[in-house]
Amino acid sequence: MLIHKIFHVLHSSELVSSQYDFDREFLRRPTGHYAYLKSVGTQASIDTLLRLYFEIEERVSDDEVANDDCQVLDDLAGELWEELQESVA
Numbered sequence: 001m002l003i004h005k006i007f008h009v010l011h012s013s014e015l016v017s018s019q020y021d022f023d024r025e026f027l028r029r030p031t032g033h034y035a036y037l038k039s040v041g042t043q044a045s046i047d048t049l050l051r052l053y054f055e056i057e058e059r060v061s062d063d064e065v066a067n068d069d070c071q072v073l074d075d076l077a078g079e080l081w082e083e084l085q086e087s088v089a
Contacts, residue, residue, distance in 0.1 A: 001046045001081060001082060002083050003037065003048075006052065006056075006076050007022050007034060010026065011071075013072050013073070015059075015067060015069060022034050026055045026056070027044070027051055027052055027055075028055065029048060029051075046087055046088065049083070049084055050084065053077060053080045056073050056076055057077050059075065
């Protein structure tokens with residue numbers, strides 16, 4: 001599932017420090033949401049994926065984000081956008 005890949009890329013790039021930070025900062029969901037998705041083996045809702053997409057896009061346009069990080073975020077946003085399009089098609 002793409003949301004797991006996104007978390008791991010953000011975490012390994014040190015753009016998010018924990019699952020709980022991922023919940024708050026990127027998913028805009030209550031603490032434990034990502035852990036729940038992992039435990040039940042389900043995909044995030046389209047609403048959650050859209051929140052994630054727009055949060056990533058907002059960070060890409062942030063002047064304080066390093067160029068290397070912007071590229072990582074931009075690549076993730078592209079993959080996420082493709083998955084969103086497939087989900088609604």
